[in-house]
Amino acid sequence: MRITCPHCGERDRREFYYSGAEDYLHRPGEGAEPAAWDAYLHLRDNPAGVTRDLWHHSLGCGAWLVVTRNTVTHAVLGVETVEKEQDQ
């Protein structure tokens, strides 16, 4: 599997650290109920098909990336920086 970093171009999977589903981008606000924290930290859609997850280009430029992938075929469908995702 190769991931195209928006800064560095197409790179080997080994340069990237996998953090988990994009749920981690949606941190509950202060005072949120325990159920909201549980959903944020633990509960997952876990799709067989297209998913969006967070990767860190730890052995490259250090950017945090949102990768759109297919979990059945391992095809990488799109990569964007977290920064840009959150601007949209």
Next chain:
Amino acid sequence: MGIFSGYSGLRVIAEGLTGNKGWKPVWRDPAPKDSYDAIIIGGGGHGLATAFYLAKNHGMTNIAVLEKGYLGSGNIGRNTTIVRANYFLPGNSEFYSHSLKLWEGLEAELNYNVMHSQRGIINLFHSDGQRDAAARRGNAMVNQGDDAVLLDRPRLRRMLPYLDFDNARFPVMGGLYHARGGTARHDAVAWGYARGADMRGVDLIQNCEVTGIDIHAGRVTGVQTTRGPIRAGKVGMVTAGRSGQTAAMAGMRLPVESHVLQAFVTEGLKPAIDHVVTFGMGHFYISQSDKGGLVFGGDIDMYASYAQRGNLPAVEHVMEAGMALMPMIGRARVLRSWGGIMDMTPDGSPIIDKTPIEGLFVDCGWNYGGFKAVPASGWCMAHLMATGESHEVARRFRLNRFETGHLLDEEGTGSQHNLH
């Protein structure tokens, strides 16, 4: 069970002398009925064991197992067959202890040869700190009533002379020896439970994919399948790596992320590795099958996947770790590799529990350790579905433990999806 209905050495001889005409299909192939007392979704090891113990321990025989492919077509046929009870935490320890005791009686119970081989497992350690942790784990195992022996370097060298004891990065200082651990023939476990359940009247329905779970007023009433609707007041979801999709049909999200774990087998060799050996620091473990192939693996590929095949970095890592630990295997040729889909939970421990929907139960989250758990998982899931109460040895495998903070973090690495 007489000579001509069960399996025995005498029967093999008798059949051999009469042209082997007496062997019959091992289970029926029934069409689904309109309604059952209970339905189990998933005809793998855990689902078939659940059906077997529902029938045997609780007298529930008007039940069906629904399998989308063929029986045993998932992880029960794709694992590295290790059976052990070397857990530390209360909650895990008594469960796996119970499972190992069931393994020890399984062949007699099922009248089926699952080739259970208690060849012993050795977990290696490489530092003083790891030795302390191994001693502590061993004490916990002994306190649980299981067996553990701390091996020093000379004793270990007599047992495993082929290790690279003086490896520069991870010198081998000893091992924790669990003599009752070992391996079993994975497919035979599924077949044995399937046969036992079928003999007690359970309908094992293959090529029957569940496409919907019917819920009315907070109660489960049945399932929709590719072979029509089936009613049932109790439904158990036992679908391992596919648990997320199954639960989604009931409108639930689970604390599960599915990952791929690879395994490898070499060409058949003469007996060389007599035990199961694990090299935790390198993410490598190995045993030798009765056919002679070295069966080994390492860690998961570390990203969500349903592909049943992995990527090359994990292959390279496993091969490197194997070569670092036991250079003698370097000339063996790898015949096959494959991947299985692991239902990973944030704390690395499983779930056997009710759901918020009445009559709907879930058994999942086996991470990469589901095979050894098959007997106790079936035993406890059957107890839960029959009585509505958690079994004593599975009472901490709660669905809501992540919300309440009652974690079972055996590795002590935290409760986060990418840490186990």
